[in-house]
Amino acid sequence: MSAHPYDHGHTVAGWTGCGIAVAGTALLGAGVCTVSGPLLAAGAAVDVLALLVTWALHLAGWGKPSGPRPRGEWSWRVRDSGARAGHAECLGCRLAGRRGGRTVVPARPLSSPQTAPVETDAVGVGG
Known part of the structure; x- marks a missing residue:
């Protein structure tokens, strides 16, 4: 049980974007360690893709605005009607x-x- 009345915004958009961004950042790290331009470019491209996927999912209703909302809308499986x-x-x-x-x-x-x-x-x- 939570001690506060706020949802922290765990959403499909947030988790998906975070997962893709972690993969892109890993590619960037590999590119830095191996001094590889193509890996750096690929990692940057994957991170941009993470941004775009997160934005698209947010606009499709799978992301939520910050701030208080009814407890029934706290689950990450609930689409945002607004x-x-x-x-x-x-x-x-x-x-x-x-x-x-x-x-x-x-x-x-x-x-x-x-x-x-x-x-x-x-x-x-x-x-």
Whole structure:
């Protein structure tokens, strides 16, 4: 059981991108150790691929924005229903042309029986 009401964002997009990036970084390390230009180029290309795959999965709903969300959405197997509109303050969503809108943030931890949502603007200030 977690001692805090926050999801740390373990997602399909995050784990997949991390796995690909580890492989790319291993190629870069091998390239440095063997002084091999082709290995360095291959490692850099795989790391760029990791970035693009992670971004595509995030936009497809397999990534989640940071911040509090209902406990039912904490599993990494749950797709993000708000991905099509974009996430407020998300660079990846802004680069894809998805601006995001107002977000609903719980006023208290979700374990509280009197939880009431509070609407915030794109910078997280109540409005």
